[in-house]
Amino acid sequence: MNRIFWTIVAKELLAFIRSWQLVLVVLYSFTVNVYISGSGIEIKPRNVAVGYVDYTGGGISQKILSKLHAPEFLPPRRFVSQEALSRAIYDKEIIVGIVFGPDFEKNWRRGEKSSLNVLLDATAASQAYTTLSYLQNIVLELSRSGMSVDIASHKLFNPNADNHTFMALTELLSVTTMLCVILTAVVFVREKEQGTWDIMLLMPVDPKLIILAKSFSQVLIILSGVVISLGFIVLGVFSTPLNGSFWAFALLTFFYIWASAGIGLFIAAIARDVMQVAQLSILVMMPLIFLSGAWTPIYAMHPALQALSLFSPLRYYIEGTESIFYRGTEWIDLWPYFLGVILVGGLMYWIGFRKIGRLF
């Protein structure tokens, strides 16, 4: 029994290693790919290009502009006229344009209401939003010069709101999901396509054992990918803080990979050839990612979607991983994530056993 299990695992691993192209692609996804997404992208506003037109003498206006500093903003660029400024916004060279009208400073000095004109390229909505609230805060700060309320603001777990580590980690999680689902599904579908799956089922071996062994081989491959990526890129290059327990993450990852292999199994049960696997996995993975809270926080979703999101194993994995890495959550508070991942994975295998593990 045991021997059969390990033979199948060894056979699948051998098949994987023999295809050097596949090995390369998997390695690329876990290393270079994670590096690129981590190094390049900042979601929070950074280097926002600001332009301004100043019709005043430039006292208060410069004071306001001086608060727009790096790394969030590029040094503000001066334009001679409002037309030139608009032109630059149309060409997407400037995202935020500030116009200080001729009366701006005069009114301010006299203690009257003065107003500031701001032009935003709202096609970059998130940058525009945040810049606007930045400006609003700067201006409020200036006007409140008598009140003495200080705000001591702390960003917990990630004081600089450093996006690199976060993006690298997120990318690692998506790659793990994607590869695990596709590789597992293809392992089964290839046999279906070549007609050898029926023969496997006809053998005097428990089909559950075959299924488990086959998926275990893929779990091993992905797990080693995660270890490599974690060691070299996430912890190595980006030196992501790991405030929680490493073993908690390892264990959660192990269960999660099983759960996504279960999704792969489910896809394999429906698909007939690799082409369908490709399409189905994207079709299935998109909602999974969407419902995981990676883009929209779960509490801000429609209640029906909140309920549906309970079925996305990625939801537990992402939140659990963030908690382990950044929040440094204790083992005892991690149980919902483990429970969720194990339940969803169990459900997937139950369906998989019934659909693909039977000849008729």
Next chain:
Amino acid sequence: MKARVIRAYIAKELIELVRSRFILMVYLLPTMIMLLFGYGIRMEVTDARALIIDNDRSFLSNRLISKFEHSRYFDVSLDTSDEADALRSIKQARTDVIIIIPESFEKRLLHGQSTQIGIYVDAAFPSRGSTIENYAKGVILDAAASLAPARSAHLITINQRSLFNQAMRDEDAIVPGLIGLVLLVAPAILSALLIVKEKERGTIFNFYASPLSKGEFLIAKLIPAFLLHSLNIFILFLWAVYVFDVPFRGSFLLYWGVSEIYLLISIAIGMLISVVTRTQIVAVVLTVIITIIPGFLYSGIIMPISSMSGISQVEAHIFPVMYYNHILYDAFLIGEGLQSGKTLSYLLILIVYAVILLGLGRLLLKKELG
């Protein structure tokens, strides 16, 4: 040209696509991505779970709390418990921000002494954390300004005018970019398997033995995929304009034309992968990795190209998404069209891109035993 053979080949490809129930996916997949992402991505954070610890319980602190309660950005719960408990609830991911109002807040404020309000934001998700922090600061500063009517002099108001997207709708900012993503991913996956499938099954030998030349073979392979996906250009347009209510200010002809060129590029990317790889699984994984991720990162959906620095700035210029999306956003939201020199030059770049990719595919395809 052997028109009859090519026609027969195209017919065969089409029949195969239809039989494999694949045709459903060709139309289902783009629409699904569009709807999910279009409704799904929100840059704005609303209903952040705020926990306010009020150590003062005075009139002013109550007014501050009610400011938070009336803000749609916060979903406030009051807590009288200690800070350790509050921290634990952040660690359990049940709270996003803690706001601590100090003791004798009101007294010190009225006496003109300085007090300090503490904000603790969960920055495990950095961008979300920064946004929430900014909102919280804004609410407090706003409250402070309104509490001091006597000093309302020196008040500066901001007249904000958003160009191209007056209501600052997330849909307007995201949906056009999604078209660029969808038209990159879906056609590439379709065409990535067309040739490698034959290699894996061994039917590629039919082509080796056939009188078709390499170029003709590629034409026969790509035309069905190209035609099928061309319909998506219109479908996606309809979703954008009628479901998401994104305005369309440019010329439809330009949108259509540039989309067809872009389609050609993404099909050519898939074909190139198909020519190079040996097994279908490699082709699938490779296509997904090299289209979805750059498609997202460099589309301008998440961040504008002008804010990128160093390598990513260069990388963004290597991928075709950036050029197409610039023209797309122009067509939907701005409507300058070819009058802007930038649009014209980007259009030319896309054409050159398509020609190079197709030429490369023809160069690398082999028509004999390796």
